[in-house]
Amino acid sequence: MADSSLLDEMRDPEFRHVYASDQTLMRIAFLVRALRTQEGHELSQEEFARAMSTTQSAVSRLEDPDYGRVTIATLLRAAAVFDLPLLVDFPEWPKWLAEMDDFSPVALKRSRFDHGECSSLAEQEEHGAHSQVSLYRAAHTVSQRLLQFEQQGSEVPSISSPTLSSPMFTYAAQGA
Secondary structure, eight states: OOOHHHHHHTTSHHHHHHHHHHHHHHHHHHHHHHHHTOTTSOOOHHHHHHHHTSOHHHHHHHTOTTTOOOOHHHHHHHHHHHTOOOOOOOOOHHHHHHHTTOOSHHHHOOOOOOHHHHHHHHHHHHTTOHHHHHHHHHHHHHHHHHHHHHHHTOOOEEEOOOOTTOSSOOEEEEEO
16 A cells, blocks of 8 residues: 555645556556566467557557557457456555556456356356446447447447447447
8 A cells, every 4th residue: 555655745636647647557557567467378479469469569569558559449459369358447545556556466466267267157147237337238249349449440439328228338429
């Protein structure tokens, strides 16, 4: 957790937001590198670039915490290569500080898709735990649609709020 001197500096909103941006970019860069080199799934930058349909220099920039121009579309392609979902969140400060506390390879290690583990979520849904699985399904559908738009070279439409009549997200006709 953050020490008291950092928390004192974070009283200044400008410092707080610059610090949050820097730490977030650092975490993304370290996380991509950690996942790319994770034991059992090791990929060189060149191999990872081919799997993402990009260049080695683009992967190098993605792993550079000072780059600062990472897009969600790029992170979705990386997530697909890692066989992991992407979660974008606006957490409350205590949760964010706890997440940013450890960038070690052990803390950044992730398990790939496991059907058995996900099946247990489906079983929970059958017993009344609907919200988490439903949100996962909706997020997965949106991620797949965004990847389709990206692969087709189409402009990604904006995403509207989920409707009550459908568990899926609807896409607005106009751009973001």
